[in-house]
Amino acid sequence: MNILKKMTALLMLALAILFFAPFMQTKAVASESSSSSSSVSSTTDSSLSDVKKKGTLVVGLSADYPPYEFTAKVNGETKYVGIDIEIARKFAKDLGVKLVIKNMDFDSLLVALETHKVDTVISAMNPTSERRKSVDFSNIYYTGGKYIVINKKDKAKYKNKDSFENKTIGAQTGSLEYNLVQKQMKGASVKGLAKLNNLIIALQSGKVAGVLMEEATAKAYVSNNSNLYAFNAKMNVDTNETGAAMAFSKGSTTLVNAANKTISKLKKENVINKKYVPNAAKYMKSTSKNNTMISYWTYFAKGLEYTLIITVISVFFGFLLGIILALMRISNAKILHTLAVMYIEFIRGTPLMVQVMFVYFGIGALIQSLPALAAGIIAVSLNSAAYVAEVIRSGIESIATGQTEAARSLGMNQKQTYRYVVIPQAIKNIWPALGNEFITLIKESSIVSVIGVGDLMYQTQLVQSATYKGVLPLFITMMIYFIVTFTLSKFLNYFEGKMKHEQ
Structure with a gap:
């Protein structure tokens, strides 16, 4: 009965908000415009203390991006593994809190961050200038090139990014790769999907001629699928935008600084290349050996x-x-x-x-x-x-x-x-x-x-x-x-x- 009462109350609240949300938004905008200067100056950043107070670090990611984040069966249980998972675990440990992972579509991650559903996004996200307008980023923790994955049978047909004129290239929706196809692959059209595995399906079924993705991810797919081939797209990218960084809500200075301390330790000890990348490869190999549907x-x-x-x-x-x-x-x-x-x-x-x-x-x-x-x-x-x-x-x-x-x-x-x-x-x-x-x-x-x-x-x-x-x-x-x-x-x-x- 308690569950039914709670669900009924939530339904009624949702119904009310659907009707009155526009009025609430108008009022909020008016209020914000009248007090924006005072609020900016008076508020202090409590992002780090808030995380420590609640005892959890909620991390948003899209677990379809090996070797950064993906799932594997460990001792009969499904677990999130990969480079980003290891970094998130280390970050939470440094903060002295418990790690909580929220897996969703990549193009929903920044929305989840801005609405405070997650404390940070660790999903091989590139800190582009457009994204910096909405969220704050940590220092870059890992850098890789941009590779194009194609069907191996087309290896002789496509040799560089200029080979795809009048062809369709796949890229993850909301990603830097999506924008790169539009700007640097003249004559090619882009097809965006939320999940990389769906893009690989589109590639193998002939819906797209190639898929642009991160170097490490491209090599991960190719190493586990003998019908695929990958090569360096040699895209012109800003080195400040091409690497992977953690994303935080705007103004989360204390939490960003804490993340940078963790990243600095990892880089100093070269932990990502020495430990996290090999561990991800190990999980990928074990998964490929036992990837039957049963x-x-x-x-x-x-x-x-x-x-x-x-x-x-x-x-x-x-x-x-x-x-x-x-x-x-x-x-x-x-x-x-x-x-x-x-x-x-x-x-x-x-x-x-x-x-x-x-x-x-x-x-x-x-x-x-x-x-x-x-x-x-x-x-x-x-x-x-x-x-x-x-x-x-x-x-x-x-x-x-x-x-x-x-x-x-x-x-x-x-x-x-x-x-x-x-x-x-x-x-x-x-x-x-x-x-x-x-x-x-x-x-x-x-x-x-x-x-x-x-x-x-x-x-x-x-x-x-x-x-x-x-x-x-x-x-x-x-x-x-x-x-x-x-x-x-x-x-x-x-x-x-x-x-x-x-x-």
Whole structure:
């Protein structure tokens, strides 16, 4: 009951913020403009003390970038490994706090940093001048060149960056490599994707001619896939922008200084090249030897568990809120009707992915303790409620007015009429449509993977990055979704048949 109460409260809060966020933002901007000079001068940086006070260092990264950060099975358990993981662990140890890792899409990392979902980003991020406008960076801790990965069969065809005229080059969305393709590979077009393993799939399927990435990462993919080949792209890059550095929220001077102390120690002792790089290579070799899909069944099982949890809870709250919205929309009260119409049209008119990210990064900025799983459930529930409301409304309006009049003539009040006459008949009429919504919800819940929720799609991406295989994990995931939705479809059809029989 406590969980249900908490989830209901969060749903109501999210609903309120969706309506009033624009007004809150306007007020905040006005307030900021009137007191910006005083706030800048009066506030002091407490980033380091805040981390030490809470006892955790929350690090954001995208664990699909070997040898910097990726996943491997260690003693039967899935663990994050790689150069950046070692640096993050060392940094947390120097601060005397516990390391907490948040894995999400690369292009969401800076958003997570700016909304204080993470304390720092350690994800082989290049400290470009554009990024420096929004966040602060530590000193560069590792430097590598830019390499282009191609299919080995095209080795004679592509020999330098000028060989790709009128071709498509892949690069990770939001990365320096993406901008380099646009600026320095004239005649070539760029295709951006959030995950490198998806870019490798695009390469092997002929969707792109090559993929531009960091030297160490390119060599990692090539060493684990005999069908790939990599060469130095010889890009013209600023040495101050090409290396990897830690990113921090703007003004986090004390935390940046602490990070620089850790980096200085690592560089002085050459730990990264002597220890971290060889360790990453060791994990990559052990992974490539045991990268059969059977050994990763726990990934898919865990992902399915999260997917079902999200779906079941979202169906419950989406159905409850959908009933309320449907009754509000058919209500004679003009205010209730207008609010319901506004909500339904707004939710149906915006993508679910945007809603998920807004709830997590937007509402999550006001509620710092809001977990990614809870944010995903709230967003999916709010989205489902809008569609369920329309289904229920159409079902209620499909009941002949004579049914209502007959119930009222028998002495039933409005509440009893709806409870015993209208709703039971409406449920029978809308059962197929509700069933379709529930089945759709199972598939659409995969979108929550963009904020780091460990659902089935998220786990699939981990398997792809760990095994260096792209298509097979997707095929397995597709079959799991099919089995679940087909089973649910048969289950719903059974009850639909019973309801028709009862008529």
